[in-house]
Amino acid sequence: MKLSAVLFLSAVSTVLAGRTLVFPTQTSTSYVEMTPLKPLSLRAFTLCMRVATELSGEREIILFAYRTQHYDELNVWRELDGRLSFYLSGDGVLFKTPELGPMETHLCFTWDSSSGAAAVFVDGRKSLTKVYRKGHTIRSGGKVILGQDPDAYFGDFEAKQSFVGEISDVNIFVGEIGDVNMWDTVLSDSTIRDMFNGKKVERGNVFDWESTQLRTNGDVVVVNREL
Amino acid sequence: MKLSAVLFLSAVSTVLAGRTLVFPTQTSTSYVEMTPLKPLSLRAFTLCMRVATELSGEREIILFAYRTQHYDELNVWRELDGRLSFYLSGDGVLFKTPELGPMETHLCFTWDSSSGAAAVFVDGRKSLTKVYRKGHTIRSGGKVILGQDPDAYFGDFEAKQSFVGEISDVNIFVGEIGDVNMWDTVLSDSTIRDMFNGKKVERGNVFDWESTQLRTNGDVVVVNREL
Amino acid sequence: MKLSAVLFLSAVSTVLAGRTLVFPTQTSTSYVEMTPLKPLSLRAFTLCMRVATELSGEREIILFAYRTQHYDELNVWRELDGRLSFYLSGDGVLFKTPELGPMETHLCFTWDSSSGAAAVFVDGRKSLTKVYRKGHTIRSGGKVILGQDPDAYFGDFEAKQSFVGEISDVNIFVGEIGDVNMWDTVLSDSTIRDMFNGKKVERGNVFDWESTQLRTNGDVVVVNREL
Numbered sequence: 001m002k003l004s005a006v007l008f009l010s011a012v013s014t015v016l017a018g019r020t021l022v023f024p025t026q027t028s029t030s031y032v033e034m035t036p037l038k039p040l041s042l043r044a045f046t047l048c049m050r051v052a053t054e055l056s057g058e059r060e061i062i063l064f065a066y067r068t069q070h071y072d073e074l075n076v077w078r079e080l081d082g083r084l085s086f087y088l089s090g091d092g093v094l095f096k097t098p099e100l101g102p103m104e105t106h107l108c109f110t111w112d113s114s115s116g117a118a119a120v121f122v123d124g125r126k127s128l129t130k131v132y133r134k135g136h137t138i139r140s141g142g143k144v145i146l147g148q149d150p151d152a153y154f155g156d157f158e159a160k161q162s163f164v165g166e167i168s169d170v171n172i173f174v175g176e177i178g179d180v181n182m183w184d185t186v187l188s189d190s191t192i193r194d195m196f197n198g199k200k201v202e203r204g205n206v207f208d209w210e211s212t213q214l215r216t217n218g219d220v221v222v223v224n225r226e227l
Numbered sequence: 228m229k230l231s232a233v234l235f236l237s238a239v240s241t242v243l244a245g246r247t248l249v250f251p252t253q254t255s256t257s258y259v260e261m262t263p264l265k266p267l268s269l270r271a272f273t274l275c276m277r278v279a280t281e282l283s284g285e286r287e288i289i290l291f292a293y294r295t296q297h298y299d300e301l302n303v304w305r306e307l308d309g310r311l312s313f314y315l316s317g318d319g320v321l322f323k324t325p326e327l328g329p330m331e332t333h334l335c336f337t338w339d340s341s342s343g344a345a346a347v348f349v350d351g352r353k354s355l356t357k358v359y360r361k362g363h364t365i366r367s368g369g370k371v372i373l374g375q376d377p378d379a380y381f382g383d384f385e386a387k388q389s390f391v392g393e394i395s396d397v398n399i400f401v402g403e404i405g406d407v408n409m410w411d412t413v414l415s416d417s418t419i420r421d422m423f424n425g426k427k428v429e430r431g432n433v434f435d436w437e438s439t440q441l442r443t444n445g446d447v448v449v450v451n452r453e454l
Numbered sequence: 455m456k457l458s459a460v461l462f463l464s465a466v467s468t469v470l471a472g473r474t475l476v477f478p479t480q481t482s483t484s485y486v487e488m489t490p491l492k493p494l495s496l497r498a499f500t501l502c503m504r505v506a507t508e509l510s511g512e513r514e515i516i517l518f519a520y521r522t523q524h525y526d527e528l529n530v531w532r533e534l535d536g537r538l539s540f541y542l543s544g545d546g547v548l549f550k551t552p553e554l555g556p557m558e559t560h561l562c563f564t565w566d567s568s569s570g571a572a573a574v575f576v577d578g579r580k581s582l583t584k585v586y587r588k589g590h591t592i593r594s595g596g597k598v599i600l601g602q603d604p605d606a607y608f609g610d611f612e613a614k615q616s617f618v619g620e621i622s623d624v625n626i627f628v629g630e631i632g633d634v635n636m637w638d639t640v641l642s643d644s645t646i647r648d649m650f651n652g653k654k655v656e657r658g659n660v661f662d663w664e665s666t667q668l669r670t671n672g673d674v675v676v677v678n679r680e681l
Binding site for chain 3: 331
């Protein structure tokens with residue numbers, strides 16, 4: 001009796017409940033606020049997520065925004081020309097990578113202040129390393145949102161830069177973001193590859209997608225699925 | 228003596244006999260009827276198959292059809308523009324995906340009525356999730372066929388929409404479908420990835436390709452091979 | 455002393471010495487004759503090889519030829535349009551596949567007389583199955599060569615159809631073939647995938663590349679490398 005109970009528990013523990021945020025339509029009021037586990041005073045980070053979008057062509061897409069009252073502390077973008085980038089309060093660092101598309105892509109962005117080393121991992125494969133903002137510190141005290149560019153601290157969102165949207169009646173854009181995890185260190189290449197392959201790795205200590213509190217606004221659907 | 232018999236059996240059990248349905252020519256009378264293990268009264272499903280076709284260009288291809296007397300309860304299509312889609316008695320949900328082609332592709336379609344979450348997996352990779360037909364129930368009492376669109380319950384099939392076909396003498400279309408399995412739940416991402424990679428997963432409880440009864444009509448060849 | 459010798463041998467046995475045949479230039483006299491382990495009286499086969507070529511464009515390339523005195527019993531081609539094909543004394547069966555190119559491609563051709571099922575595997579991925587020459591038997595008593603089309607039993611080779619060549623001074627063609635193994639059965643999908651991935655599988659019982667005797671003629675270089 002006891003044995004079967006143990007077996008049952010061990011079976012359950014292998015089931016990973018995953019939430020995915022679906023932004024089915026463009027609305028300037030749709031976004032999700034994430035509550036971090038610790039203040040975002042960071043001299044290094046690894047920020048990972050899974051993204052899928054049918055948006056294509058020349059269009060900027062914001063994937064992650066962390067803003068304090070006066071600064072965009074860490075914004076992650078898909079640029080007009082398809083490159084991936086992030087910005088630490090000022091000019092950003094851009095990476096040529098395989099393009100985001102309608103099939104789910106696993107992304108990790110890494111940065112280390114001590115060397116300035118910055119890189120992107122797309123489906124576990126590393127981009128070339130760039131030297132960016134050596135010595136800089138990301139400041140705490142702001143808010144993190146997904147789905148919008150918080151230009152003026154949750155002020156007026158610009159519809160053109162929302163994660164999903166409809167520029168005119170002709171196109172309807174859709175997209176999803178999930179598995180948003182963040183560490184205050186640079187994870188190893190093999191850890192990031194393991195994460196892409198669905199293996200369990202150490203949980204994020206800044207954001208842990210399994211436990212992080214999500215506050216949704218507007219037309220955002222939270223879908224639960226097993227990973 | 229007994230030992231060797233046991234060893235022999237264990238060796239045999241790792242050999243997976245797989246049937247593949249080959250539709251070598253276009254004929255409006257070629258289709259295969261599948262008998263389900265339970266009534267298709269479904270509020271969720273995972274439907275998987277392996278497909279290869281030399282059909283290309285602007286052409287609709289039906290991959291799976293479940294029809295009750297008055298409704299197309301669940302039809303799966305490759306659309307004119309190459310997108311994959313499914314329809315639950317009414318407008319469908321369409322997904323941008325890598326295109327089907329002459330090399331075998333593994334497909335899984337998932338849908339869950341409680342959230343409306345719908346997705347496609349192509350060779351183990353998930354598309355973006357769409358919200359579709361939340362609260363809907365697929366009704367039982369119909370028939371499932373492969374290779375044709377049963378517009379009027381096994382009535383007159385339209386040659387242009389058959390899985391394989393010949394619009395004129397110029398082109399000869401060919402294709403194959405196999406490994407058609409269906410569950411009344413949404414399988415986890417990792418289970419679907421394992422299935423694509425040829426690992427054994429729990430057998431389908433709506434359709435189990437290894438045991439399901441197939442009734443072939445017209446020019447359909449059933450090929451047995453080891454997986 | 456004896457122990458270390460054993461260990462040494464076991465270490466050596468994990469190093470797979472692989473021969474590759476390089477055809478560096480076009481010459482109508484370059485080919486390699488392979489001696490089979492048993493007569494090629496076949497009602498089924500799996501024929502695998504690794505091929506790389508910088509040949510491109512509209513050009514036929516013969517990859518394998520088995521000819522008895524009066525018949526091309528089994529010829530394997532890359533057709534003018536890039537399709538892969540094989541011919542059992544008569545019209546052939548053609549497959550749309552990813553194109554051969556300058557990076558090494560792993561190919562397996564399978565055929566089974568009892569069902570007529572024929573398929574190609576490119577880098578472990580199966581094409582669609584075609585029904586071809588059901589009931590036919592490949593006859594023994596011929597010769598197998600690589601690099602040329604033996605139109606008249608080692609007679610006059612046609613320069614245009616040699617595996618590598620130079621039609622004019624404008625183009626220089628290069629290519630290599632290796633790992634040519636053949637079985638008198640249809641191997642399972644997973645065995646072929648393992649072979650592509652470099653795992654050890656059961657040795658070919660018609661041709662075993664590790665032990666088969668090669669008789670080279672003309673400008674053919676045998677390169678040894680570790681696999």
